Amino acid sequence: MHSYSHLSTLLNDILGKEQADLQSLSPKEMYEPMSYIIGLGGKRVRPLLTLIGCDLFGADPQKALNGALAVELFHNFSLIHDDILDNAPLRRGNVTVHEKWNHNIALLSGDGMMVKAFEILSQGEEQHIPTLLRLFSKTGLEVCEGQQLDMNFETQEQVSVEDYLHMITNKTAVLLGCSLQMGAICAAAPLADQAHVYEFGKHVGIAFQILDDILDVYADHDKFGKQVGGDIISNKKTFLLLKAFELADPAQQKNLRALLNDKTISNSDKVSQVTGLYNALQIKDIASREANLHTEIALKHLAEIGADATKKEHLKCFAENLLNRHT
């Protein structure tokens, strides 16, 4: 249990209300899928960060509710459209919107959900709207760019570790930074503190994604919700794979490439052989160090923030909990 149970309660209330509102709107073909995906749950990390960002600077988190909702709606829009792009059958253990309805409805309800995010943003406190809109729209574009880069990587022969870090920064990390900063904006925090809290969220996001890549290979099978080694089976260009290619000698590179191209190998053999190569190259340690590096950068930014020490400690614990699910 983290120290933000009052913020979670506040958030769950407002999300429940939004879900009911969406359910009641017409045309239902457009609004029901929005209500459905919101109802699938999730950790609600992003909107919670918005409330935390506001609370951190001593303001009433109620002031950041519109921002929090906007962030969660934007995130859910991106899930609906990403699931179309990936042709994914399941989301959080339930059928995806395009499977439950169809592609056209998923496309259009996703569009509507994104516009709805901006509409909700427009109904917050007048004075902060221009700043919020600039940050939110800039971040939204970066998220789309990250998704495009991720798609490009599927067919791109050469992807560097640097390319990969750029992609996950856009696709995942900036929205965490943005979520926190939106809360800080609603609290009228000083610009320097806003920048620090953004960087804190961004680097936590990068660390989170790298740890996610590690977890896919090295998770305890019984505790992990997904198939261990799923990224290896699907040849996903993760931090681990790209770093392995970077460090492998010519023979290991050839071996790794052969494993990726082998259409006859069993999944379990592929996972164990690629993992064996990762182990030989100490990829897990290297990836952990990279994640730790970003966690350290995040904490340095947190240290610079001019806010109540206890509140800063709570945010640090929250981030550590988020990252610790991975160990």
Add this chain to the structure above:
Amino acid sequence: MHSYSHLSTLLNDILGKEQADLQSLSPKEMYEPMSYIIGLGGKRVRPLLTLIGCDLFGADPQKALNGALAVELFHNFSLIHDDILDNAPLRRGNVTVHEKWNHNIALLSGDGMMVKAFEILSQGEEQHIPTLLRLFSKTGLEVCEGQQLDMNFETQEQVSVEDYLHMITNKTAVLLGCSLQMGAICAAAPLADQAHVYEFGKHVGIAFQILDDILDVYADHDKFGKQVGGDIISNKKTFLLLKAFELADPAQQKNLRALLNDKTISNSDKVSQVTGLYNALQIKDIASREANLHTEIALKHLAEIGADATKKEHLKCFAENLLNRHT
């Protein structure tokens, strides 16, 4: 030539610059399609209305450039996604984005283009941003709703003329009203005048769409850019068809329904027989009267606006020119 050639020049300059900017951005898979669709041209009615709405109230139209760009980008986003939904091969005589690239790229570049519209809006004059955002996001949602209703109509057995008017109001007309009002907001026009200019644009939009339906059947073949009778061939639920169903006696209804369901009839026979039924029911006159009614409502709102009489006359001429392409 209308009286707005200076505004057209201003607009074309800024659109040309935006097109070049988009072309230079990375990842190119996401930004090139945006540049491509902007480059396909079109009448640029919506962004021109934004500049006109600003000029009408005596302000420098430069103040409305961000709003104009946002409106045009939003419109083009909707074209990219509508073409996916309709599986359309051509747009303005050129291949559609999803045909030129692929569905995933069309989905994602459309998303990015919509976010970009909001980003551009966020870079305008600070004081007007909250009001612009409220109007623009509300309208954007209505446009999505209209598109959903239009999709619903394809399979919906019973569609009334009233349903149809509600659909075209959302899908087409409100964005014209919004475009004008955004200009008026940038000129800091009084709220009552903003409401009138919005209603003016909306009713011109409704008239435009009804005239478009008439034109599809009754256009001079040599002047019309598309196949005459295309809506009849595709069983599109237009104002004409729905009004015909409303007014037809049981025998005519049965005849009309048989024509729509006849899979063996030639296109030209179908067009001529359905048109014959429209003629018997005087549908063209009824539709023209409905369009005129909305033009009259529009003009009443224009008359109420407290702006320079010459400028009002120019706007009236612009709207009449827009509607007259249909005769």
